Amino acid sequence: MTKDEFLLRFQSLSPTQYQHHRPLSKVHSSPRPLRDAAVLIGLVEREQQLQLVLTRRADHLKHHPGQVSFPGGKVEKHDLDVAETALRETHEELGIPPHKIKVIGALPSLNTVSSFSVVPVVAFIDASYQPIIDENEVAELFEVPASFILSPDALSSYSVTHKGVSHTIYGALFEQQFIWGVTAQILHALQRQLSI
Template sequence: MSGTDTNFITYNGQLASVKRQCPMRPLSRHWLTQRFSLTPAFHYDKKVIQRATDAMKRLDDIQFRPAAVTIALAERNGELHVLFTKRARHLKHHPGQISFPGGKVEKSDKDIVETAVREMEEEIGVVAKREDLLGTLSPLPTVSGYLVTPVIMFVDANYQPTLDSNEVDSLFEVPLARFLRRDAITKQPFLVRGNTYHIYAMGVGEHLIWGVTAQILHALSQQLSLN
């Protein structure tokens, strides 16, 4: 890919720093809307899904709880950036890991989109409108017992984050183009109780994006593949 240098923006309640990254081709909201609507959904790695179902069987639990995450996209100068959170270190599940804002479905939520929008506003104070919905990816089962639906939303590039310290340690952005490069997200086999599974990962600056978040990004990147 080619293009001008892009920014990597980190928030911790407010703008903290801007780091220069490698050149890459800008991807706009218009491009993504057309591309996403014209490409078929990409199916998740069977070995990732199998790990989640095996974990549930060990717990004698076959019922995954519905949840949603928001892939929030902010456009600046014709280029989309993805919002990520670093989870608070005291959380029971996945403390300190990089993730999308999200959480479980509440009874008051009328659909999965409302869950995603509500959770994002609660965790990072960023508001999304239903008309800014691009679409959803297929639900992904997780080892923690959730069936997570990724919801893709466009958000105002001038958003002012308000982080819930009980849930989120920090917020940062990465250009979408970084995840669409060939082999940007790699997978490795690993052995658990005699079974081989796959784990996906990618380093971004000082952060390691891995697990469910990386698997979702990989699925999105394959659907939008520029190769």
């Protein structure tokens, strides 16, 4: 899929809703108020094929250590909107400046069990970007071909047990990286939107 093909399909279709199969990112039910957050679904075109930018979180982090994720984080008071949050967090985590990123839209917000309301911001990243990784937050950055991760066969359902309760989650294995949880749920929603 090229950048132009993605743009045409993404902007011509209404966003799909998330499918909840009792996942770990189930509908928020905690008494704590939701905190607003944003992540960046960053797409890079290389040789007329899109690549998706993902990270593996640092192993020492308190929340979700070692998991594959999009760059992002909570909305700060000084952020004008969720797009600015996603751009700021991407710059802080990966060293990619906002002028190398062009926002094209967003998916609906997704409420997580960790009490966040996460908005996935979709954007194109200039292929000339040079990452400067904040090792305090990110163990590594890698790119996944969009043709693989957005294909209907990429994501499978997995059954996991968390705190004694069985859950069904989405997941995909790319090389040595297992993509699951909220990241896979967001990818599944994007995949469904583009395939309608």
